[in-house]
Amino acid sequence: MTDIQTETEPLRQSGISAASERARSSDHPDCSSRNHTNMAEGVPSPSYSDCSSQNHTNMTAEELPDLLCMTQGELADFLAVLGEKSFRAKQVYDWLHVKGVRSFDGMTNLSKALRDKLGSVSRITVLRPVQVLTSQTDGTKKYLFALSDGNIIESVMMRYSYGVSVCISSQVGCRMGCRFCASTIGGRVRNLTAAEMLSQVTEIQRIQKERVSHVVVMGSGEPFDNYEELVRFLRLIGDEKGENLSLRNITVSTCGLVPEIRRFAEEGLPVTLALSLHASSQKEREILMPVAKKYELGEVLDAMRCYFSRTGRRITFEYSCVQGVNTSSADADRLKTLLRGMNCHINLIPVNPVEERSFRQPDRREVEAFKDQLEKSGINVTIRREMGRDISGACGQLRRSYLNENAAAEGAGGQTPEI
Numbered sequence: 001m002t003d004i005q006t007e008t009e010p011l012r013q014s015g016i017s018a019a020s021e022r023a024r025s026s027d028h029p030d031c032s033s034r035n036h037t038n039m040a041e042g043v044p045s046p047s048y049s050d051c052s053s054q055n056h057t058n059m060t061a062e063e064l065p066d067l068l069c070m071t072q073g074e075l076a077d078f079l080a081v082l083g084e085k086s087f088r089a090k091q092v093y094d095w096l097h098v099k100g101v102r103s104f105d106g107m108t109n110l111s112k113a114l115r116d117k118l119g120s121v122s123r124i125t126v127l128r129p130v131q132v133l134t135s136q137t138d139g140t141k142k143y144l145f146a147l148s149d150g151n152i153i154e155s156v157m158m159r160y161s162y163g164v165s166v167c168i169s170s171q172v173g174c175r176m177g178c179r180f181c182a183s184t185i186g187g188r189v190r191n192l193t194a195a196e197m198l199s200q201v202t203e204i205q206r207i208q209k210e211r212v213s214h215v216v217v218m219g220s221g222e223p224f225d226n227y228e229e230l231v232r233f234l235r236l237i238g239d240e241k242g243e244n245l246s247l248r249n250i251t252v253s254t255c256g257l258v259p260e261i262r263r264f265a266e267e268g269l270p271v272t273l274a275l276s277l278h279a280s281s282q283k284e285r286e287i288l289m290p291v292a293k294k295y296e297l298g299e300v301l302d303a304m305r306c307y308f309s310r311t312g313r314r315i316t317f318e319y320s321c322v323q324g325v326n327t328s329s330a331d332a333d334r335l336k337t338l339l340r341g342m343n344c345h346i347n348l349i350p351v352n353p354v355e356e357r358s359f360r361q362p363d364r365r366e367v368e369a370f371k372d373q374l375e376k377s378g379i380n381v382t383i384r385r386e387m388g389r390d391i392s393g394a395c396g397q398l399r400r401s402y403l404n405e406n407a408a409a410e411g412a413g414g415q416t417p418e419i
């Protein structure tokens, strides 16, 4: 890997260890319901991700409510309990989501007393870049970020003719167990908060000094296994008064959690939904994806049809092509039948070999022939350009090699696949 450019030194002294990963392996609390009734010492106990009913004076910095997760309305409620007028909420929201400030001291139109007060009862998520790799073939950049609890996540920035796209992670690790995927090898460590998802985009924007136009939730993790935080993130990033990224420029990819697909169809969020299909039959899908045993192919496709009919958004299917497994002529025929009448598009992804797995890519001609056969059936097909292959291109690979190098992967405490 000689053509890899490392922009920041890997943080070998970061204190990230197997023990610290283990210690922090619990799930992030899910607090989607609003609760403003626990007001210890005049401090609001808010409703967002890390709310709790605890007395804030006993909280560690990490347990304090995160202002970056809050909507402007929630901020107003939070500040009201501190005796602040509602215009303060607009000011704070503006600092966080328009000006991109990530410290209380940076909020210079607030009094010092209020900044100090906010600093003692709340926090702001900050991601710390620990490594940035740049592909010498296409300029793709892979970022490794350290979270405040020492966990490591990866995000990818890709430049296209239509703009800058960022692929974000939705969980630390993943518990879906897809056979060819590096992200799931150590299981799920914890869910990301909405602020941690948002900050992957805003940090890359800040470092690159350019506006991100598209976001794909296709990094490590299963977004629908972290549903509440995903939806909160989407509402925050799409907020006209804040980051204001067009939701139409966002794609969420799922392995096929049926209840969540159906629920998502009712959220009124005009994002593109991608399904990791990867097979043309129930039997074949079960070989590649344990989740297929829980939700049958037929019911997953019905849920995707429902998503289309509720949102009008064309469906994307991702199809990782694996040598000798899923790109035969019979596969193409079955897909034709399965997808008949659907307004959809198939993205073929030659499987990205992962060290710990034995799956191989079919050769290029085989993938092209598969594509041609699908197109002849009237299906819209593209072959995904492999971006950043020279920098551990596959989902979760860079994080894994970083953890291996830092001897933190062993016994990291992830939850093993449950499905």
Ligand code: SAH
Pocket (backbone or CB within 6 Å): 176, 178, 180, 181, 182, 217, 218, 219, 220, 221, 222, 223, 253, 254, 255, 256, 274, 275, 276, 277, 318, 319, 320, 349, 350, 351, 352, 353, 354, 394, 395
């Ligand atoms: N949990 C989500 C997001 C996963 S990553 C989902 O399953 O959709 C985004 C896509 O990359 C998924 O389609 C996933 O199956 C695919 N993927 C993961 N590892 C891969 C690999 N090594 N080669 C090709 N595709 C891979």
